[in-house]
Amino acid sequence: MDVAIIGIGIHPFGRTEGVSGLEQGAYAVRQALKDAGMEWKDIQFAFGGSTDAGAADTLVNNLGLTGLQFINVANGCATGGSALFTAYTSISSGAWETGIAMGFDKHPRGAFAVDPEDWGLGKWYGEVGLALTTQFFGMKIQKYMHDYSITEDSLIRIAVKNFKNGSMNPNAWRRNALSYEEIASSPMLAHPLRQYMFCSPGEGAAALVLCSAKKAKQYTTKPIYLKAAAVRTRLYGSFEVFSPWQAMDRAPSPTVQASKAAYEMAGVGPEDIDIAQLQDTESGAEIMHMSENGLCKDGEQEKMIQEGVTEITGKLPVNTDGGCMANGEPIGASGLRQVYELCLQLRGDAGQRQVSQNSSGADGKQQHRFVVLDNGQIDENATYGHHHHVAPGEAQEAAQEVDH
Numbered sequence: 065m066d067v068a069i070i071g072i073g074i075h076p077f078g079r080t081e082g083v084s085g086l087e088q089g090a091y092a093v094r095q096a097l098k099d100a101g102m103e104w105k106d107i108q109f110a111f112g113g114s115t116d117a118g119a120a121d122t123l124v125n126n127l128g129l130t131g132l133q134f135i136n137v138a139n140g141c142a143t144g145g146s147a148l149f150t151a152y153t154s155i156s157s158g159a160w161e162t163g164i165a166m167g168f169d170k171h172p173r174g175a176f177a178v179d180p181e182d183w184g185l186g187k188w189y190g191e192v193g194l195a196l197t198t199q200f201f202g203m204k205i206q207k208y209m210h211d212y213s214i215t216e217d218s219l220i221r222i223a224v225k226n227f228k229n230g231s232m233n234p235n236a237w238r239r240n241a242l243s244y245e246e247i248a249s250s251p252m253l254a255h256p257l258r259q260y261m262f263c264s265p266g267e268g269a270a271a272l273v274l275c276s277a278k279k280a281k282q283y284t285t286k287p288i289y290l291k292a293a294a295v296r297t298r299l300y301g302s303f304e305v306f307s308p309w310q311a312m313d314r315a316p317s318p319t320v321q322a323s324k325a326a327y328e329m330a331g332v333g334p335e336d337i338d339i340a341q342l343q344d345t346e347s348g349a350e351i352m353h354m355s356e357n358g359l360c361k362d363g364e365q366e367k368m369i370q371e372g373v374t375e376i377t378g379k380l381p382v383n384t385d386g387g388c389m390a391n392g393e394p395i396g397a398s399g400l401r402q403v404y405e406l407c408l409q410l411r412g413d414a415g416q417r418q419v420s421q422n423s424s425g426a427d428g429k430q431q432h433r434f435v436v437l438d439n440g441q442i443d444e445n446a447t448y449g450h451h452h453h454v455a456p457g458e459a460q461e462a463a464q465e466v467d468h
Contacts, residue, residue: 068280069288071100071273078237085117085170090126092269109163113137114396144399168269169394202254205348212363219347230390266392270400292329296321319356334358341402344387
């Protein structure tokens with residue numbers, strides 16, 4: 065059974081003093097219901113997650129005690145994408161017809177604090193500094209830059225782009241564009257990554273209302289059809305967050321596996337993609353995810369970034385809402401924030417940051433394919449033509465795609 069996204073909602077990301085994460089989650093759900101023209105009593109199931117802001121299923125106290133199935137999701141940075149994946153499979157299997165995928169968080173200020181032993185590692189992992197993810201990311205992109213001739217200039221340009229895009233996003237946390245010079249002169253935190261090349265833990269919430277495709281037109285004139293979903297974990301030899309070592313023989317990242325699965329399920333390839341949402345925990349992550357999702361070969365990012373290919377006005381816009389850099393990363397909500405943005409783009413409702421929709425296919429319809437590459441989703445808007453998107457996470461990846 066085909067699946068459609070019929071309602072989207074978001075609570076602004078950043079810092080909202082006096083508002084709990086659960087309250088932000090309830091706000092996003094109400095916005096999504098309003099967008100779909102539905103009420104909470106119309107929802108048959110929900111999947112939701114949060115890392116630091118409480119149990120998502122307790123939102124029934126805020127939204128209504130209707131007896132629906134509400135299952136908590138916990139999957140690290142892929143929590144939001146995993147909630148959507150599970151909602152998608154629940155409807156596509158025929159088990160339910162209408163549900164919600166949502167996520168929220170409210171992290172303490174400062175870097176994420178983890179106990180390596182909680183992740184199946186020894187204390188040594190923290191003692192050598194790898195549990196501080198800024199150092200892990202710096203080490204990983206440093207090697208990638210060496211192997212594929214990526215320069216610091218590309219890291220800076222990605223940050224400039226994402227903060228510029230964020231300045232046009234009313235729901236973003238960081239809404240001040242930063243100049244090349246400001247980023248290039250910011251303090252070095254973990255070579256080669258500087259202060260303004262990282263995202264920050266924050267707050268926010270996002271929610272999506274989904275239903276079976278046959279019911280979509282009852283609720284909206286702009287349904288987004290979800291065509292494929294895939295989740296993968298790492299192979300031996302894939303060097304990701306909380307990998308205890310780097311094997312002599314490297315294996316593809318889970319992003320590679322998830323995106324390939326999503327492309328195959330959707331019947332498209334990376335050459336069909338016109339817009340992408342990529343995990344930009346820091347500038348280097350966006351660079352690596354470009355190739356991991358098949359959007360280019362390793363090393364080709366340098367030229368693409370220099371030529372402005374990933375700008376909103378470029379051939380392959382990436383992170384049109386400012387990505388994690390401008391929005392921050394409330395873990396439970398981050399992946400769904402990406403899908404929210406792509407739904408706006410597919411509907412033609414993205415305002416100043418709207419990607420041009422001026423190409424036409426042989427049948428005269430406008431042709432656009434939209435990709436999420438961080439927690440795995442691909443959607444399509446029935447109004448404009450063909451659209452697809454895919455997304456990975458960090459420790460676990462998810463990918464989904466849509467068609468009408």
